[in-house]
Amino acid sequence: MGQSERAVVKTRLDVQFSANARRNGATHGRPSADVERPSHGGACNHADSLADGVISTGPKVAFTAEDRDRLVANHIPLVHRLCRRFRDCGEAQEDLVQVGCIGLIKATKKFDPDRGVSFITYAVPVIVGEVKNHLRDHGWAVKVPRKIQEHKLAVQRAVESLGHILGRSPTFSEIAEATEISEAEVYDTFEVGNYGRPLSLDAEYDGNGTKDSSTQCTACLAAGREAWSRC
Amino acid sequence: MPTLLGRFMTPDPTQDMIELRLPLKLEYLNVIRATVGVIAGTLDFTYDEVMQLRVALSEIFELATHLAEHESADEPGDISFRFEIRPDGLGVRVGAAVNVVRDLVAQDQDEGRALLDSLMDSVEFDTDGTVHMVKYRSVREST
Known part of the structure; x- marks a missing residue:
């Protein structure tokens, strides 16, 4: 894979990343030009190879902030896609994506290329876990x-x-x-x-035209009962 | 108090009774739901049956609170539930300050009544304005 080709891969979405991860995973263990890619000077190449899903066999290298920036930026679509799984959970999608991005950042910090797995493999459970934890604690x-x-x-x-x-x-x-x-x-x-998910006691109620403050709360409770009984 | 359960003390000393009297306010809906859940659960009703009992009683409770809200302007009054622990199941007699029965019987096609019929094994409307319902246990032997 040449320099220009790699640049194209870098800009693709996560779908391509995971396809790459599979392909490279299949050749794992064999000497391959793709896997044993020589460094092109500068730590950025680590981030590139990670984004391509290449299994690193070299010595452990700490990523620079720039590497992580690139990894995060490249995987934002992955976060969006993972968060769509939780669209029925009652939380705003944007909030979940934010939480998912925090998970992605955590994943870039903790990812260890020496483990022999691609970044996606590690990041997906971290992101999903972060979102689930958020729903558990704040839902x-x-x-x-x-x-x-x-x-x-x-x-x-x-x-x-x-x-x-x-x-x-x-x-x-x-x-x-x-x-x-x-x-x-x-x-x-x-x-x-x-x-x-309780209803707001201040919510406007116009079911039977009774809108005075004393019936407002109870009316809401009546409507809420329907939501409750589903649980 | 018009039609509460005080005068219906059925003289069966072998039958255990639990009575619950609540103000006709929707805030207390959860009280009746939780109570009937625990009573029926201890009587070895199945999970589904317990849920049916909960829905049936909350339906009556909701109807009564609705009537109380629209009929009596001042005091909402009370509602009484009497649970009769029977060897074959659970009987519930409901009496309220508002006439629930009149409303349930008046409209035969009313979905409230249809719901009760499908959730309970026997539903009787008494002339004194109380509702008597029985739910039989499907699992006979205690595990």
């Missing part, structure tokens, strides 16, 4: 203890899997037994979903 309007959130997920999983095993909906004692959560704690998970 709840009312903070629910982590333990109860985890119980809620465990209960949902158990209801599903026990339903397949038993051929009917499980009882609570069965859920408690399967999840190794006490029955009382299973009941605690009932109301967890209710605190995800």
Whole structure:
């Protein structure tokens, strides 16, 4: 791959990057001109080769700020694409992309080319993890203890899997037994979903033409009930 | 208080009873949902059945609060739930300061009533303005 060809690859989107990563991954271990690319003077080439998904076999070299800038800039479309997975989570897409970019920056800082994997391979789980952590920590309007959130997920999983095993909906004692959560704690998970997205008490309500301040809040609660019952 | 449950103390000493009386305000919707969830859960109802009970009772509660909001200008009044722990399931008698039954029976096609019929195994409307519902357990033996 010549200098000009590499410059073209650099400007392509992440789809091409990952294709490159696969191709180079397949030739990993064999002496190849692509893999054993000589340095063209200056640390920037490390960033180039990383963006191309080339597996580095050389000694560990710390990246300069410029390298990282380039890596981040080249992978912004990847962040956008990953964040689209979470578009139904109720958070603004722009916010998620920002968080994803923080994840991308973290990935450029922590990436170790000596591990023999391409940058994309490392960056994707870091970015997705950052977004998921954000949703976990900030997606709840009312903070629910982590333990109860985890119980809620465990209960949902158990209801599903026990339903397949038993051929009917499980009882609570069965859920408690399967999840190794006490029955009382299973009941605690009932109301967890209710605190995800409460409606604003100031929201304007014009359902029945009653708009005075005393009915405003309760009217909102009535509308909110519909959202709650989905959980 | 017009049609509350005080005068309906069914004299069955073998049957355990739990009574819950709430103001007819939507803030307390979660109280009834959580309560019926725990009661039914301890009686070995299945997860789906518990959810059906929760929806049925919140439906009645919501209807009653809606009526209270539009009928009685001053005080919203109360609503009472009496849970009868039966060997084969759970009975619930609901009485409210507003006449829920009249509203449910008046419109036979009303989706509220259809919903109750599909969620509960038996729904009876009494002339005194209370609703009596029974949900039977599908899993008989306790695990």
